Amino acid sequence: xxxxxxxxxxxxxxxxxxxxxxxxxxxxxxxx
Amino acid sequence: xxxxxxxxxxxxxxxxxxxxxxxxxxxxxxxxxxxxxxxxxxxxxxxxxxxxxxxxxxxxxxxxxxxxxxxxxxxxxxxxxxxxxxxxxxxxxxxxxxxxxxxxxxxxxxxxxxxxxxxxxxxxxxxxxxxxxxxxxxxxxxxxxxxxxxxxxxxxxxxxxxxxxxxxxxxxxxxxxxxxxxxxxxxxxxxxxxxxxxxxxxxxxxxxxxxxxxxxxxxxxxxxxxxxxxxxxxxxxxxxxxxxxxxxxxxxxxxxxxxxxxxxxxxxxxxxxxxxxxxxxxxxxxxxxxxxxxxxxxxxxxxxxxxxxxxxxxxxxxxxxxxxxxxxxxxxxxxxxxxxxxxxxxxxxxxxxxxxxxxx
Numbered sequence: 163x164x165x166x167x168x169x170x171x172x173x174x175x176x177x178x179x180x181x182x183x184x185x186x187x188x189x190x191x192x193x194x
Numbered sequence: 195x196x197x198x199x200x201x202x203x204x205x206x207x208x209x210x211x212x213x214x215x216x217x218x219x220x221x222x223x224x225x226x227x228x229x230x231x232x233x234x235x236x237x238x239x240x241x242x243x244x245x246x247x248x249x250x251x252x253x254x255x256x257x258x259x260x261x262x263x264x265x266x267x268x269x270x271x272x273x274x275x276x277x278x279x280x281x282x283x284x285x286x287x288x289x290x291x292x293x294x295x296x297x298x299x300x301x302x303x304x305x306x307x308x309x310x311x312x313x314x315x316x317x318x319x320x321x322x323x324x325x326x327x328x329x330x331x332x333x334x335x336x337x338x339x340x341x342x343x344x345x346x347x348x349x350x351x352x353x354x355x356x357x358x359x360x361x362x363x364x365x366x367x368x369x370x371x372x373x374x375x376x377x378x379x380x381x382x383x384x385x386x387x388x389x390x391x392x393x394x395x396x397x398x399x400x401x402x403x404x405x406x407x408x409x410x411x412x413x414x415x416x417x418x419x420x421x422x423x424x425x426x427x428x429x430x431x432x433x434x435x436x437x438x439x440x441x442x443x444x445x446x447x448x449x450x451x452x453x454x455x456x457x458x459x460x461x462x463x464x465x466x467x468x469x470x471x472x473x474x475x476x477x478x479x480x481x482x483x484x485x486x487x488x489x490x491x492x493x494x495x496x497x498x499x500x501x502x503x504x505x506x507x508x509x510x511x512x513x514x515x516x517x518x519x520x521x522x523x524x525x526x527x528x529x530x531x532x533x534x535x536x537x538x539x540x541x542x543x544x545x546x547x548x549x550x551x552x553x554x
Binding site for chain 1: 200201202204205206207208209210211212213214215216217218219220221224
């Protein structure tokens with residue numbers, strides 16, 4: 163596993179967390 | 195150059211894997227944290243005071259709306275299914291005019307009706323006739339067996355409360371009107387023209403009280419009693435059902451329904467959100483519409499489980515609750531009042547024809 167792959171996972175987790183909260187916010191805005 | 199390409203590709207691959215873990219992991223953490231309810235409106239108990247009554251006693255006049263499930267379902271299938279207009283079904287008496295397949299299985303028609311005896315705080319009584327059956331002969335036979343005919347003639351019954359427009363609750367109207375044509379009658383707000391015409395054709399001469407169309411609304415009737423209208427679509431092209439709430443002193447809310455098409459959970463939840471004391475459900479009576487045709491689906495288990503959360507102290511179910519459901523309630527340890535399985539009721543698992551239940 164290369165160092166860049168590991169850094170990719172770290173960045174991906176961060177993006178995933180942010181993406182989930184954006185998703186929840188959109189759902190609440192559309193009233194789903 | 196080639197090494198850089200591989201490095202970038204590794205980073206993107208790692209980001210895809212990490213993104214999926216991040217998104218799904220956050221979903222899991224979020225749904226187990228107090229934050230999960232942050233966007234759900236808080237459920238507040240209601241504050242409408244409908245007063246109190248002392249006691250509610252219910253006599254099951256008839257819960258056997260039909261006697262053979264297979265015949266009923268065959269008739270419904272033959273006419274095109276459960277969404278077809280009920281007035282075109284091949285059943286007596288109202289389905290007959292203009293119907294080429296008139297009167298299939300006339301022997302299968304029964305009906306649903308119950309007498310509600312409410313003792314007020316001053317020990318006076320109010321009598322409500324909940325629904326008026328289906329088949330004329332069967333309804334009349336049950337009325338005579340339970341003394342409803344005499345009570346109607348002598349004017350003891352304060353009003354006829356038709357839960358909804360379905361054939362097995364409403365089409366026996368001429369039998370009630372035979373004894374008391376000027377009785378006060380309460381119906382839901384979305385009856386179809388055929389239903390309104392049937393009321394006229396049955397010889398109704400009393401006061402007709404109709405709920406507001408398309409509007410979920412509470413109607414206080416007398417101290418300790420209120421009606422609630424649920425404008426919901428129902429099978430056989432019927433719309434809307436109303437049901438009764440009683441606030442029994444030192445006990446809690448007793449919920450009485452014909453078929454409970456609004457679902458027992460919605461019925462109990464509406465009491466909670468609307469009525470003062472709605473957070474203290476005490477009892478329920480009526481058809482709870484879980485397995486009316488005695489079939490079973492795993493999703494019905496959820497309903498059985500959900501009902502437990504309301505912690506009813508007395509459950510008087512029958513009719514479209516289904517015997518299977520009543521047995522599931524008993525297995526789950528719910529306080530189900532047993533019946534005697536007399537007068538063509540099939541099982542002692544629930545209240546049958548001629549049985550009574552009292553709250554408290």
